[in-house]
Amino acid sequence: MLIFSFFKTLTDQVITVELKNDLSITGTLKSVDQFLNIRLDGISVEDPERHPHMLAVKNCFIRGSVVRYVRMAARSVDTTLLEDATRREAKEAKK
Amino acid sequence: MSGFFGFDTSLPERGGQRGGGGQQQFSGFQASNVDETFALGGAGEEEDLAVYTWGEGGMGGGGLLEGGDELNDETFGDDLGEISNNFQFSSQPAPASTAKGKIASTQSRYKPKPVSDPFAFSEDDFYSSRPTKKTTTAKAPSRPKPPTAQSGSVENLWNKPAVSSPAWGTAPSSMTKPTPPPSASYPSQPPPGHIKSLEEIEAEMAQMAIPSTSAAAPTQQKVLSLEEIEKQMVEQIEPPRQATPQQPAPPREATPTQVPGLAGSGYASQQALLDSMFPELGKGPSSALGGSTPAFPPGPRQEGQPQPPHPPQPSPEELARMEELHKRITSKIQSMAKYNNLMGSSDKDFITRIQLSQLATADPYTSDFYAQVFSALKRRRMIAEGQGDGPTVVQVGAGMGLGVGGPVGNRFGKMGQNTMTKLSTQVKKLVENRAQHQKVTNTAALQGALGRVTRGNAAAPRPVLAIPTSNKPENRPASQLNQQTGIHRAALTKKQVMFALEELYDAILELEQMRREAPPPTAMEEIEIWHAKCQAKVDIIWRRLMVMEPLDISNPHPFISLINPIKGQKLFPRLLRHLPHTQSITLLSLLIATYTQLDVVSRAPPPPVADASLLTKADRLDRAKREAETDNFLQFVIPGVDMIINRCGLGLVAGMLAISAQRSEVWRVAATRPGVALYTALLSKAQSLIRSPTPDPMNPQPNQQVDPAELEQWSKTFTYFLHVLLPHLNDLFPSSVAQKAAFGPGAYLIGGDAVSDREGQEMERREAEVWGFVAVLAVNAAEEDQTNLVAALREKILHTVQSSRHPNVSPARAEMKLRNVNMFLNGLGLDASMIE
Numbered sequence: 001m002l003i004f005s006f007f008k009t010l011t012d013q014v015i016t017v018e019l020k021n022d023l024s025i026t027g028t029l030k031s032v033d034q035f036l037n038i039r040l041d042g043i044s045v046e047d048p049e050r051h052p053h054m055l056a057v058k059n060c061f062i063r064g065s066v067v068r069y070v071r072m073a074a075r076s077v078d079t080t081l082l083e084d085a086t087r088r089e090a091k092e093a094k095k
Numbered sequence: 096m097s098g099f100f101g102f103d104t105s106l107p108e109r110g111g112q113r114g115g116g117g118q119q120q121f122s123g124f125q126a127s128n129v130d131e132t133f134a135l136g137g138a139g140e141e142e143d144l145a146v147y148t149w150g151e152g153g154m155g156g157g158g159l160l161e162g163g164d165e166l167n168d169e170t171f172g173d174d175l176g177e178i179s180n181n182f183q184f185s186s187q188p189a190p191a192s193t194a195k196g197k198i199a200s201t202q203s204r205y206k207p208k209p210v211s212d213p214f215a216f217s218e219d220d221f222y223s224s225r226p227t228k229k230t231t232t233a234k235a236p237s238r239p240k241p242p243t244a245q246s247g248s249v250e251n252l253w254n255k256p257a258v259s260s261p262a263w264g265t266a267p268s269s270m271t272k273p274t275p276p277p278s279a280s281y282p283s284q285p286p287p288g289h290i291k292s293l294e295e296i297e298a299e300m301a302q303m304a305i306p307s308t309s310a311a312a313p314t315q316q317k318v319l320s321l322e323e324i325e326k327q328m329v330e331q332i333e334p335p336r337q338a339t340p341q342q343p344a345p346p347r348e349a350t351p352t353q354v355p356g357l358a359g360s361g362y363a364s365q366q367a368l369l370d371s372m373f374p375e376l377g378k379g380p381s382s383a384l385g386g387s388t389p390a391f392p393p394g395p396r397q398e399g400q401p402q403p404p405h406p407p408q409p410s411p412e413e414l415a416r417m418e419e420l421h422k423r424i425t426s427k428i429q430s431m432a433k434y435n436n437l438m439g440s441s442d443k444d445f446i447t448r449i450q451l452s453q454l455a456t457a458d459p460y461t462s463d464f465y466a467q468v469f470s471a472l473k474r475r476r477m478i479a480e481g482q483g484d485g486p487t488v489v490q491v492g493a494g495m496g497l498g499v500g501g502p503v504g505n506r507f508g509k510m511g512q513n514t515m516t517k518l519s520t521q522v523k524k525l526v527e528n529r530a531q532h533q534k535v536t537n538t539a540a541l542q543g544a545l546g547r548v549t550r551g552n553a554a555a556p557r558p559v560l561a562i563p564t565s566n567k568p569e570n571r572p573a574s575q576l577n578q579q580t581g582i583h584r585a586a587l588t589k590k591q592v593m594f595a596l597e598e599l600y601d602a603i604l605e606l607e608q609m610r611r612e613a614p615p616p617t618a619m620e621e622i623e624i625w626h627a628k629c630q631a632k633v634d635i636i637w638r639r640l641m642v643m644e645p646l647d648i649s650n651p652h653p654f655i656s657l658i659n660p661i662k663g664q665k666l667f668p669r670l671l672r673h674l675p676h677t678q679s680i681t682l683l684s685l686l687i688a689t690y691t692q693l694d695v696v697s698r699a700p701p702p703p704v705a706d707a708s709l710l711t712k713a714d715r716l717d718r719a720k721r722e723a724e725t726d727n728f729l730q731f732v733i734p735g736v737d738m739i740i741n742r743c744g745l746g747l748v749a750g751m752l753a754i755s756a757q758r759s760e761v762w763r764v765a766a767t768r769p770g771v772a773l774y775t776a777l778l779s780k781a782q783s784l785i786r787s788p789t790p791d792p793m794n795p796q797p798n799q800q801v802d803p804a805e806l807e808q809w810s811k812t813f814t815y816f817l818h819v820l821l822p823h824l825n826d827l828f829p830s831s832v833a834q835k836a837a838f839g840p841g842a843y844l845i846g847g848d849a850v851s852d853r854e855g856q857e858m859e860r861r862e863a864e865v866w867g868f869v870a871v872l873a874v875n876a877a878e879e880d881q882t883n884l885v886a887a888l889r890e891k892i893l894h895t896v897q898s899s900r901h902p903n904v905s906p907a908r909a910e911m912k913l914r915n916v917n918m919f920l921n922g923l924g925l926d927a928s929m930i931e
Binding site for chain 2: 001002005006008009031033037039061078080081082084085087088089091092
C-alpha cells in the first residue's frame with residue numbers, strides 16, 4: 001500500500017506516465033487505486049506525430065500493469081517521509 | 096448462486112432437466128427478464144464487489160449495506176442517461192420481457208457463451224442486478240420444480256414449443272443441444288384443445304413470477320448466439336405481429352430497484368429515448384408497456400387462440416413475432432456494440448467507487464502513512480498561508496478510517512459526500528465484523544506448536560482487511576551492545592551501526608505516532624497515561640542512543656558512530672525535539688568532547704585541487720562522499736547544536752569550550768567546517784550573554800546577571816583557546832589551505848584567475864564561514880589579544896583586499912571578498928576601505 005499511498009498525494013498534480021509501449025502521457029492525476037490504475041485528465045501525448053489517435057483523447061484510464069514509469073516534480077515528493085513510510089511498511093510486514 | 100459469474104455451469108443437471116421434459120426451456124422463456132439477461136447475472140457482479148470490499152465469510156451473502164439506490168441518479172449525475180441508456184434494459188419493462196422471451200427460448204438450446212460480459216460492467220447493471228441476485232439466491236433451490244406447471248401453461252398460451260423447434264431447428268449444430276421433442280415438454284399440460292380464460296392466464300402468470308426469476312441465470316447465457324439465429328430468421332420474414340403476451344409485472348416485484356424509482360423519474364425519459372431509437376418497435380410493445388400492461392392485446396390473442404390445438408406446427412404469427420423480437424434484440428446489440436470498448440462516465444464512476452473503497456484501512460496511519468502525514472504537513476503549510484480546507488482522514492471508528500490523502504476535499508466528482516458517508520458506514524460494519532471474526536479465529540495459541548504458522552497460503556489467504564489485534568511487547572534487551580563488559584571495546588561495526596539506527600528510527604516513529612495521538616486535553620487521566628507512555632519511549636530512545644556509555648569506551652564513541660552516517664545525521668534534529676533539556680545538554684557535551692571522532696572532522700574533505708582530472712575515480716568518489724557528509728552535517732546536526740547552545744548559560748558554554756580545548760587540538764577542529772560552525776556558535780552565544788545580561792525575550796527573568804565567577808571562567812577559557820589557535824589562524828582559511836596543498840603547476844592555478852567564477856564564489860562562501868569565526872574571536876578577545884589577532888591575520892587581510900581589487904576578479908567575487916574582510920574588520924571598528 002506504500003506506493004498507492006504515495007500516489008494518492010499526487011492527485012491533482014500534473015504527472016507524466018510512460019507506458020510500456022513507449023507512449024508517454026502527461027496529464028492531471030485524478031485518482032489512483034490499489035492496483036495503481038491511473039486516471040488522467042486533460043492529457044497530452046509527448047510525441048503526437050507517432051500517436052495521432054491520441055489527439056482527440058482528453059482523459060484516460062490507465063491500467064496499472066502497463067505503466068513503465070511515472071515522472072513527477074521532485075518538489076512533490078517528501079523523501080524523508082517516504083523513507084519513514086518504508087520503515088513502517090517493513091515493520092508491518094514483519095509482524 | 097452457484098456457477099461462474101452467475102452462469103449455470105452445471106451442464107449435467109441441465110441435461111437432466113431437459114430429459115425431464117423441457118420445462119426448463121419454458122421457465123427460461125418466461126423468466127427471462129431482459130435486465131437479467133443483459134446484466135449478466137447479478138451474482139458475477141456481486142462477487143466482484145465482494146472481493147473489493149472485503150465481503151468475506153463473516154459478512155454473509157448480502158452483507159454490504161446497499162440502500163438508497165434511488166439516489167443513484169443524484170450521486171452519479173444524470174449523464175447516466177446519455178450513454179448508458181443503451182445498456183439499461185431494466186428500465187424498459189415491456190420490450191424487455193418480450194425480447195427476453197425470445198432469448199430465453201433460443202438460449203436453452205445453445206451452449207453458454209459468456210461473451211455478454213461487457214454489459215455487466217456498467218454501473219447501472221451493477222446496481223440493478225444486485226437485488227435481483229439476492230432473490231435469485233434465495234430461490235435457486237426451487238428452480239427445477241415450479242416451472243413445470245406454469246411454464247407448461249404459458250407455453251400453452253403461446254403455444255409454441257413446437258413453433259420454436261422449426262424456427263431454431265436449423266441453428267448450427269455445434270452450438271445446439273438437441274431440442275427435446277415437443278411432446279415431451281409438457282407432461283402436466285392441459286389438453287391442447289383447452290382454451291383458457293384471461294383470468295386463468297393471469298393467475299398463472301402471477302405464479303410464474305418466482306420461478307422466472309430463479310431461472311434467470313441460465314437464460315442469460317444464450318444471448319450471443321442470437322446472431323446466427325437472426326440470420327436464419329431473416330430468411331423467414333413474415334409480417335410482424337403485435338403480441339406481448341407476457342405480463343412483466345410480477346417478476347418485477349422481485350427486483351425492487353426497477354419498480355418505483357425508475358418509474359418515477361428516469362424511466363419515462365428513457366422509454367422515450369428508446370422509442371426514438373427504435374421507432375418501429377415503439378408501436379407494438381411500448382403501447383402495451385405504457386398502458387396498464389394488459390396481459391393480451393385483444394387482436395393478436397384472437398389470432399393466437401386457435402393455435403393451441405396444433406402445437407407441433409409453427410404458426411406464422413409465432414414466427415413473425417419471434418423474428419421481430421430478434422430483430423429488435425439484434426439492433427439493440429448492434430447499437431450497443433459501438434460502445435463495446437469504451438468506458439462511459441458511469442463506468443468511470445464505478446471504478447472510482449471501487450477505488451474509493453480501497454481507501455478504507457484499519458489504521459490510516461499504518462497502511463497509509465505517507466499520504467496521511469504528507470497531507471497533514473501540507474495542511475499545516477496551507478493553514479500557515481491562511482488557506483483552510485477539509486479533513487484528510489474520514490474517521491470511521493476508533494483507529495479506523497478512510498485515508499483520503501490529498502488536500503482536496505471532494506475530489507471524487509459526483510461521488511459526493513453522500514457516497515462517502517454511505518461507504519464509511521459500510522466500512523465500519525466490515526471492520527466490526529472482521530474484528531469479531533478475528534477474535535474467534537485467533538491462532539495465536541497454536542503459534543509454535545506446529546512450527547511457524549504461516550500466514551497466507553491458498554487455503555488460508557491473508558485477509559485483505561487485517562486489524563491489528565495486539566502489539567507484541569518488546570522483549571529484547573534494550574541494547575544488545577550494552578551487554579558487553581569491559582571498559583574498552585571495539586567500535587561498532589558498520590552493520591551494527593545501521594541496525595542500531597534502524598531501531599532508533601523505529602522508536603522515533605512510534606514516539607511521533609504517539610505524540611500525534613494525543614488524547615483530548617479534557618481527559619486528565621488519559622493524558623497522564625499518555626505522558627507516561629511517551630516518557631517511557633523517550634527513555635528507550637535515550638538508551639539506544641548510548642550517550643551514557645563511558646567516554647572512552649571505544650573510538651569512535653558509539654554515539655558518534657551513530658551520528659557519522661548521513662542517516663544518523665538526519666535523525667539528529669528529530670531526536671532533539673523529544674529529548675528533555677538536561678539530556679540534550681549531556682548529549683551536546685558528549686558530542687563536543689568527541690568531536691574529533693566525527694568523520695566530518697577526522698576525515699574532513701581535503702582541500703580542492705585545481706585540476707580534478709588528476710584524481711583517480713575512487714578518489715573523486717571519496718571526495719564527493721566526504722563533501723556530502725559535511726554538507727549534511729552542517730544542514731542537520733549543526734542547527735540542533737545551535738539550538739542547544741542557545742539554551743545554555745555562560746557557565747555551560749565556557750565548560751563546553753574548555754572540554755573541547757582540553758580533549759582536542761582546537762586548530763585541527765577549527766580547520767574543518769563543522770568545527771568552525773561549532774566554535775562560532777559557542778563564541779557568539781557567550782558574547783551575547785556577556786553583552787546583554789537579559790538576552791532572552793522568551794524568558795523574561797529580570798536579572799540574569801552573568802555570574803562573575805562564570806565570567807571569569809569564560810575569559811580564562813577563551814584566552815587559552817585563542818592562544819592555542821593563534822599560530823594556526825591562517826591555516827583555517829580554505830583558500831590558504833588549498834594554496835598550501837597545491838603542488839606543481841596546480842599551485843599557479845589555485846587561487847589564481849584560472850579558477851572558474853562559480854568555484855571561486857563557492858570558495859568565498861567557505862571563506863566567509865572562517866571570517867565570521869575570526870570576527871567572533873575578535874569580538875570576544877581582550878584588547879591586546881585583538882592586536883595579536885590582527886597581526887596574525889595581517890597578511891591574509893591584505894592579500895584578500897588586494898585580490899578583490901584585481902581586474903581579473905569578477906565584481907561579484909570581489910564584493911564577497913570585501914564583505915568577508917569587513918566582517919572581521921568591522922568587529923574591530925575598522926573597514927577594508929581604509930587599507931591602501
